[in-house]
Each structure stands twice: as C-alpha cells, then as structure tokens.
Amino acid sequence: MVESSSQKVGIKIFRGAAATVLSLVATTIIGLVIMPIVVNQLGDRLYGVWVLIGTITGYFGFLDLGLSKAVMRFVSQSLGKGDKVAADDWISIALASFAILAIVSLFLSIGVWLLVPCFLSGAEDAKVISLALLIALLAFSAALPARCFLGILEAHVRKDIVSLIHVLTNIFRAGTMFVVISYKGSLIGLAMVAAIYTVFDGFLIICFARRVHGPFRLNKAALNIENLKVFFGYASSSFVTQITDIIRYKSYPMIITPFLGLAALTPFAIAERLTQMLISLCNGILLNLSPVFSQLEGAGGVEGNEKLKRYYFFSYKFSCYLGVFAVGMTMMLASPFIERWMGAKYLNAVPILHVLLIGIFFSLIQIPTLCFLFAVSRQKFYAITNTIHSVASIILCAILVIPFELLGLAFGISVVTFFVKFFLQPIGVLGLIDMKLINYHIKKSLPNIIIPSIFIILYYFFTKKYIQPNYSIIFLIGLFGSLFFTLYICVCGFNKCERSMLLRAIKPALFFLK
Known part of the structure; x- marks a missing residue:
C-alpha cells in the first residue's frame, strides 16, 4: 500500500524526534565523559581559557542573523507549493548572504586574534591562548555557509539527518580529543581537533543537503531588492531573539573572568x-x-x-x-x-x-x-x-x-x-x-x-x-x-x-x- 503524503511527513517527524533524542543522549554522555579528562589535563586555569574560547566563538553566532531559519521557512514553503525553482531562488539568496558573512567572520577572527594579546599582556601563555582562539574562529568562519544547507535539510523535514551527523562528529571529536590528551596534548592540540570536526560537520551537512534536495540552480536574478527585503525581514525577527539568547547564555564567563x-x-x-x-x-x-x-x-x-x-x-x-x-x-x-x-x-x-x-x-x-x-x-x-x-x-x-x-x-x-x-x-x-x-x-x-x-x-x-x-x-x-x-x-x-x-x-x- 502506498503511503500518503501525511504519513510520510509523520514518519519524518517521528524519525527526527527519535534522532534528536539519540543525539541528545549521545552528546550528554560524551560531554560527561570528556569534561573531567580535559579539566584534569589542562588544569582549572587553562580549562577556564577553553570555556572562554567557546564563549567568544559562541558570540560569533550573531553572524547567522537569523538567516538559517529564513532558509527553512521559505524553502519549505516553496516545496509545499511544488515550486522547486522558487526554492532554488531562496537558496541562491541564502548562499550569497552566507558567503558574505563568512568573509566578514574571517576578518573579525583576525581582528580578535590581534586584539586578544593586548588584554593578556601579563600572561605568559598569551600567544598560545590567542592562537587557539584564532583556530576556533577560523573554523567557525569556514563552516558558516553550511548553515544554509542546515536550513535546507530542516525544510525537507530531515532533522534526523542533522542529528545523526552531529552524533557522528561528536563521537569522533571526543575520541580524537581523548587520544590527544593521552599524549599530553596542549590547548592548541585540542583547538585543532575541535576546528577539524567543526568543518567536517559542516561538510557532511552540505553533502547530505545536496543529496536530499537534489541539484539546485543558482539564480543571480533572485538577488533583487524585493526578495531580499522579504528574506531579511523574516530573518530579523528571529535574529532579535537569537541575539538576546546568545547574550544571556554566553556573557557569564565574561563577567566571571575579570x-x-x-x-x-x-x-x-x-x-x-x-x-x-x-x-x-x-x-x-x-x-x-x-x-x-x-x-x-x-x-x-x-x-x-x-x-x-x-x-x-x-x-x-x-x-x-x-x-x-x-x-x-x-x-x-x-x-x-x-x-x-x-x-x-x-x-x-x-x-x-x-x-x-x-x-x-x-x-x-x-x-x-x-x-x-x-x-x-x-x-x-x-x-x-x-x-x-x-x-x-x-x-x-x-x-x-x-x-x-x-x-x-x-x-x-x-x-x-x-x-x-x-x-x-x-x-x-x-x-x-x-x-x-x-x-x-x-x-x-x-x-x-x-x-x-x-x-x-x-x-x-x-x-x-x-x-x-x-x-x-x-x-x-x-x-x-x-x-x-x-x-x-x-x-x-x-x-x-x-x-x-x-x-x-x-x-x-x-x-x-x-
């Protein structure tokens, strides 16, 4: 018996929920296992640096500008209408936007790298800390365009793929970190491991999004004022909530440290x-x-x-x-x-x-x-x-x-x-x-x-x-x-x-x- 479209969507929703729970459980277990190992290897001070690097990298999440949610909204709407051409137009707008944001993120990363030693002038490991931060920020910049493809997968109701990709990369990241720590790895080594898997996670999302969505046509004509106004208008409302969440959840280390x-x-x-x-x-x-x-x-x-x-x-x-x-x-x-x-x-x-x-x-x-x-x-x-x-x-x-x-x-x-x-x-x-x-x-x-x-x-x-x-x-x-x-x-x-x-x-x- 052929499944109805509603049944197919129901299956996708259930798969997504199940995969999300699996991802959460796996991430929780991995986090609980790896955290004491990292703390014991780095010590309280350098682990504090590690947390601070994650906090600053989290602030770069501002650069999403709510665009990934806009991709999901407009691509899913177009797919619901059976209009793949319109879906490709929205993807064209999103890719162009994320490409520009990735370049902006790259220059901001270099700027932060140059400024951090000024705030850590008395620290012996100031260069090590600033280099580790640069590695993390460059990885974020390289993976930023993948957020467009993340929105595409979610538009196709394939949250299950996203969750399973995260599970896979988290397992390999934790395993590699354990190996690095076993060989007395440094802060730079851990930063390199995290950076590699950040980029790898983005690469997998791009590959699977292209497979699920199929070939898409980039359309320069879609980059017109009317479309941009609609696209960024929707993104702005979600961006406000995103920016306040980031401020609220990522600011406390900045208060504690000084x-x-x-x-x-x-x-x-x-x-x-x-x-x-x-x-x-x-x-x-x-x-x-x-x-x-x-x-x-x-x-x-x-x-x-x-x-x-x-x-x-x-x-x-x-x-x-x-x-x-x-x-x-x-x-x-x-x-x-x-x-x-x-x-x-x-x-x-x-x-x-x-x-x-x-x-x-x-x-x-x-x-x-x-x-x-x-x-x-x-x-x-x-x-x-x-x-x-x-x-x-x-x-x-x-x-x-x-x-x-x-x-x-x-x-x-x-x-x-x-x-x-x-x-x-x-x-x-x-x-x-x-x-x-x-x-x-x-x-x-x-x-x-x-x-x-x-x-x-x-x-x-x-x-x-x-x-x-x-x-x-x-x-x-x-x-x-x-x-x-x-x-x-x-x-x-x-x-x-x-x-x-x-x-x-x-x-x-x-x-x-x-």
Missing part, C-alpha cells in the same frame, strides 16, 4: 553544563508544541478558541510536572553525581547548581508559553521580554559577583529568570485568552507545582540514605523515580480526559515502532 579569574570558570561551567543538559532534554520533549498550536489557531483563530486554550493549559500542566520532576531529581542527585563525575574537589559547584536550578525551573514550565507565542506570530513580545531578561541578568550579575562571587552570579541569574518567566512572559498569552495573571497562577501554576512536589519530597526522604557517589545507584534511583513518578502523576495529576489525550498523542509513535 573579577574572579579564569580558574573560577570551572565550577560555574560544571554547574552550567548540567543545567543546559536539563534544558535540552525538556526542550526536546516540549518544543514540538508549536506546530500543534499553529494548527489549532489556523482552524479557529486565537480569541475565543476554546480548544487552543484547553491545549495550552494542558501542555502547561505537563510542563509544570516535568519541570518539578527534572529539577527535583537533579537537586537530589547533584552532589553524589558531581563527586563521582568530577571528583570531591569540585563539590563547590553543587550550591551554584542548586541556585541556578531555581531559575531553570521557571524557564522549563514556561516552554509551552514560548511555543504559543511563536505559533500565533507573537514572537515580538518574546523578543522584548527576552531583551529585558538579558540586560537585567547581566547588570544584576555584574553587581552581585563582586561581594558574593559565583553564588551571587547564580542568584542574579535565577532572580531575573523568576521575574521574567513567572510574571512577564505569561502576559503575552493571557492577553490573548482573556485571563488575569493572578488567576493564572492561583488556578494553574500553584496546583500543578504542588502535586508533583509532594512526590519529590516523599521520594527524597525514602531514598536519601541510599544516595551515594556511585553511577549504578544514581541511575537506579533516577530510573525508579521516573517510573514511580509516571504512575503517581497519571493517577493524581491527570484527569480521565487528559489521560486520553496523552494516549492519543503517543499512538503514532507506537505505530511507527511496530
């Missing part, structure tokens, strides 16, 4: 690595809500759409349950895990992690809110609140890091996150569904937080005497906690209608697993 030194980056990096893993996991589960909200909005608009409203509140309940469980279990197991993973001397990262997790919790429960805003074309509201979030975080952290050091920094991050996520961002949705903020938190937030919190508290008291710095014990406590929590929340958290909704949601996955 006040506390490079060595202080290591405990903060340990705590931040674990929080980012948690965010990635929850994003992977919840970010697929956007197309569901978009379909509901298309069927009945936003205002007065009771079905859209009901789905939003259900997904918010689900995110609260997931957020309480994920953060609660991480708090329970953080100390023994870090002791076993990095060693007892890095237990100073535990209190930092605990404070960060408070803010992370409020970010996790509001993932459906962000999906809703993007799904109904209210992303400008998110851009505004995200800008407030970024600026306020940097200012408060800069104030608190001097008297309270890393704990002050973590506290500043969490306080601003709580204020923005709990009070500001929900307003963007509540104004559309005609509900007051106070009623939202009393009727929706508090019950959905209290119910799973009861389980976490009871589970902690039952298991605390068994918790030890042992991977097997940590895994078993996490596994049994997940199973018992699922049973508890199905009985005590979801009603009959919601359980039915969940069952309908997982049926397609069960079908494709047959």
Whole structure:
C-alpha cells in the first residue's frame, strides 16, 4: 500500500524526534565523559581559557542573523507549493548572504586574534591562548555557509539527518580529543581537533543537503531588492531573539573572568553544563508544541478558541510536572553525581547548581508559553521580554559577583529568570485568552507545582540514605523515580480526559515502532 503524503511527513517527524533524542543522549554522555579528562589535563586555569574560547566563538553566532531559519521557512514553503525553482531562488539568496558573512567572520577572527594579546599582556601563555582562539574562529568562519544547507535539510523535514551527523562528529571529536590528551596534548592540540570536526560537520551537512534536495540552480536574478527585503525581514525577527539568547547564555564567563579569574570558570561551567543538559532534554520533549498550536489557531483563530486554550493549559500542566520532576531529581542527585563525575574537589559547584536550578525551573514550565507565542506570530513580545531578561541578568550579575562571587552570579541569574518567566512572559498569552495573571497562577501554576512536589519530597526522604557517589545507584534511583513518578502523576495529576489525550498523542509513535 502506498503511503500518503501525511504519513510520510509523520514518519519524518517521528524519525527526527527519535534522532534528536539519540543525539541528545549521545552528546550528554560524551560531554560527561570528556569534561573531567580535559579539566584534569589542562588544569582549572587553562580549562577556564577553553570555556572562554567557546564563549567568544559562541558570540560569533550573531553572524547567522537569523538567516538559517529564513532558509527553512521559505524553502519549505516553496516545496509545499511544488515550486522547486522558487526554492532554488531562496537558496541562491541564502548562499550569497552566507558567503558574505563568512568573509566578514574571517576578518573579525583576525581582528580578535590581534586584539586578544593586548588584554593578556601579563600572561605568559598569551600567544598560545590567542592562537587557539584564532583556530576556533577560523573554523567557525569556514563552516558558516553550511548553515544554509542546515536550513535546507530542516525544510525537507530531515532533522534526523542533522542529528545523526552531529552524533557522528561528536563521537569522533571526543575520541580524537581523548587520544590527544593521552599524549599530553596542549590547548592548541585540542583547538585543532575541535576546528577539524567543526568543518567536517559542516561538510557532511552540505553533502547530505545536496543529496536530499537534489541539484539546485543558482539564480543571480533572485538577488533583487524585493526578495531580499522579504528574506531579511523574516530573518530579523528571529535574529532579535537569537541575539538576546546568545547574550544571556554566553556573557557569564565574561563577567566571571575579570573579577574572579579564569580558574573560577570551572565550577560555574560544571554547574552550567548540567543545567543546559536539563534544558535540552525538556526542550526536546516540549518544543514540538508549536506546530500543534499553529494548527489549532489556523482552524479557529486565537480569541475565543476554546480548544487552543484547553491545549495550552494542558501542555502547561505537563510542563509544570516535568519541570518539578527534572529539577527535583537533579537537586537530589547533584552532589553524589558531581563527586563521582568530577571528583570531591569540585563539590563547590553543587550550591551554584542548586541556585541556578531555581531559575531553570521557571524557564522549563514556561516552554509551552514560548511555543504559543511563536505559533500565533507573537514572537515580538518574546523578543522584548527576552531583551529585558538579558540586560537585567547581566547588570544584576555584574553587581552581585563582586561581594558574593559565583553564588551571587547564580542568584542574579535565577532572580531575573523568576521575574521574567513567572510574571512577564505569561502576559503575552493571557492577553490573548482573556485571563488575569493572578488567576493564572492561583488556578494553574500553584496546583500543578504542588502535586508533583509532594512526590519529590516523599521520594527524597525514602531514598536519601541510599544516595551515594556511585553511577549504578544514581541511575537506579533516577530510573525508579521516573517510573514511580509516571504512575503517581497519571493517577493524581491527570484527569480521565487528559489521560486520553496523552494516549492519543503517543499512538503514532507506537505505530511507527511496530
């Protein structure tokens, strides 16, 4: 029997979700294995340099300008219309744009390389640090055009290919780094390994994108003012959110280094690595809500759409349950895990992690809110609140890091996150569904937080005497906690209608697993 187009798309979506989870698990395991090895080889100071290099390279992500998302948007739209010529025109615009940006990135890389020694004039290894940074930035510049092809793969709903490429390169990168470290490799050696695999990752994406899309025709005529205006107009809205995210997530090492030194980056990096893993996991589960909200909005608009409203509140309940469980279990197991993973001397990262997790919790429960805003074309509201979030975080952290050091920094991050996520961002949705903020938190937030919190508290008291710095014990406590929590929340958290909704949601996955 011939599959319908909707079935084919469903298979692609499921493959993409499965591959994304695989990529996340593989990346997490690789990161957990390789990080203590790199820290032990480089030492706290040079590992701080390594983190700083990654931070500066991350800032170069500004140069994407939101164009990769625009490629996905317009190429997928053209493919949906069956107009491959139009798709090739948008690819022509994107390739020309990324080629120019790659050249700009190249010159900026050289400029940063020349300027860095001025800020490290007193350091003995200033030349080594600046050279390692140059290698990383040149690799980024070389791989920048691959972002166009990344957008092409996503337009064809082939997220599975992207995820598997990342898994492949991460495995080989980690293996090569291990070999280099085994032979007492230096910072330059590690930078070279990372650079080679950055370019290799981009090369694979280009190859597979050309295979999936087929031959494409570059059209100079497509580079006209009208097309450029449409293309960059769409890219600009996503660029604002991208730039504020980069500022917010990549600025903290720049605050820590001048006040506390490079060595202080290591405990903060340990705590931040674990929080980012948690965010990635929850994003992977919840970010697929956007197309569901978009379909509901298309069927009945936003205002007065009771079905859209009901789905939003259900997904918010689900995110609260997931957020309480994920953060609660991480708090329970953080100390023994870090002791076993990095060693007892890095237990100073535990209190930092605990404070960060408070803010992370409020970010996790509001993932459906962000999906809703993007799904109904209210992303400008998110851009505004995200800008407030970024600026306020940097200012408060800069104030608190001097008297309270890393704990002050973590506290500043969490306080601003709580204020923005709990009070500001929900307003963007509540104004559309005609509900007051106070009623939202009393009727929706508090019950959905209290119910799973009861389980976490009871589970902690039952298991605390068994918790030890042992991977097997940590895994078993996490596994049994997940199973018992699922049973508890199905009985005590979801009603009959919601359980039915969940069952309908997982049926397609069960079908494709047959």
